[in-house]
Amino acid sequence: MQTDTEVITYLFDHLIRHHGLPVNVAADVLTAPEWDEIDRMDKEKKEYFTNLRAIYNGALVNGPFSVILGSNKGLLAINDRLKLRSLTAATKGDRAYFASEESAIRIICPEPEKVWSVSGADPVFVPLEIYEKEDDG
């Protein structure tokens, strides 16, 4: 593997296809929240993130990145844990938009309903299914 893109793609492929993890869980592996945040979580979430970080410690990605991953499951937007790169998300109706900057989104969609800056350790996954599961990040 020669590039960061290949590495990240490989990681997702490995976690989703070989380990059978849902896309949003694989996203958590790459952008896991920090321990002091995990320490403050409720019991179930704390256990989830602790196990995830313990098992997949080698797959934590460092360095600035802003990645959008498309698959037949949906569209995923992830940002590095320190939020060194910009990544903006927006929704209007049943459409979602991702771009580095809000201005790019507004060229395509001048009046989005919701616009937000994607958080460092908070992946945004928009499933492609007609029946949308509540993604409560």
Add this chain to the structure above:
Amino acid sequence: MINYIPRRFTVVRDRELCIDCGCCVRQCSNECHYFSDDGKTALVKSDHCVACHRCVDLCPTGALRIEKYICDYRDNANWTPAYQQEICRQAATGGTLLSAMGTPKPYPIYWDKILLNASQVTNPSIDPLREPMEIRTILGRKPEKLTVAQKGKSTTEMPPQVVLETPIMFSAMSFGSISLNAQKSLAMAAKNLGTLFNTGEGGLHPDLKEYTDCAVVQVASGRFGVHKDYLKNSRFVEIKIGQGAKPGIGGHLPGEKVNVEVSNARMIPEGSDAISPAPHHDIYSIEDLRQLIWSIKQATDNKKPVCVKIAAVHNVAAIASGCARAGADIIAIDGFRGGTGAAPTRIRDNVGIPIELALATADQRLRDEGIRSSVSLVAAGSFRCSADIVKAIALGADACYCASAPLIAMGCHMCQTCNTGKCNWGIATQRPELTKRLNPDMMHERVENLIHAWNHEIKEIMGGMGINSIDSLRGNRLMLRGLGLSEKELEILGIKHAGE
């Protein structure tokens, strides 16, 4: 009686500074200082000086210093004075030579030939003052994969894990080899730092009961004090198969250091040498080790990880693989530079291999066999500074065991005579007049200071590399480059040469 060997050191007293207060006379257990007959003048008799610096450091006027006693032999690159003198000692006693602390021989130190990366431009470094740097470390067997009901809800059954707030733990030093006060200082420091200390073969002294959650207890070949409660009063259990300073032989506590308390803790007669057998007499194959591991897991209700400590020897990679497959959750590899309270000199100086090479090969072998996640690797065998620890983690260690370093923080000056039991700093002795000099309430702070300082340095180095979690440093050999290493050494370490 001819003494065939000149003394090692001379104590030099500056008469202009000395005020004859007698502090040195009271402090030296090797009787190097004494008063003249009229009790007014402090005098020196350097015969048994070991250069522990106790008198030097405590002298209120700085009047003392220690010099190597230069008594020239004819130059001989082969028959060095050391070899000649060792023969004289053996001619006098007929015994094996005994030494303490890690081998001082000038073998190559690979930590000093490995350089670290830093980030610039393409991948920015991280400011540790702005961003949290994570060095929390979790030891224990990890499952192959995470199973979830959905995001946020894990259904994975995790084997027992140990969470450390630093990748540094205190290595095994038994009560007997060191004093209770020294062990207590380590226990208190471990508790405050969120890490663990290791009781070594001597068992956990009842006075340290409140520190059981920070204690690693050892099941060594002598099986001193091993019963169900002993195992329960621990954070994890370590089966000591070997020790870096003396691979292939068992522990050795000289009789001088076996007082009433040590005798009770280990259940041996006072004053007798406590020599652990070389093998565990019930482990003669890897299957036997597996049986012992499972027995210990059963005895502890499968609630604690079991660690196997092995010495770094020639086939350490294969041995590590075997231990992992035998059910060990943690494997501690002890390199040949490791310290000891007492070991036969020839074994300490000639047996074993460096931890840098052992760690690299063991980590690589476990990865090649696809079982690296089934164990945590702990490296031991001389870490002198935080940079050594960073390099070890980059070579694949999950955590590092340190022992000599915290002892130096408590006053040890590496005089290498722990086996005599006359440690003036109150560390490697059981004599009450000496052990009372070490106050755990003060010493634990010094040890904590040391580890805090190293933690900060590790975070700075990580920040410089552009990573903010130690998870991303672990096994990341691309962060290392060799300098002046041969092709073979680079290959074994699995790193490139600087410039590549």
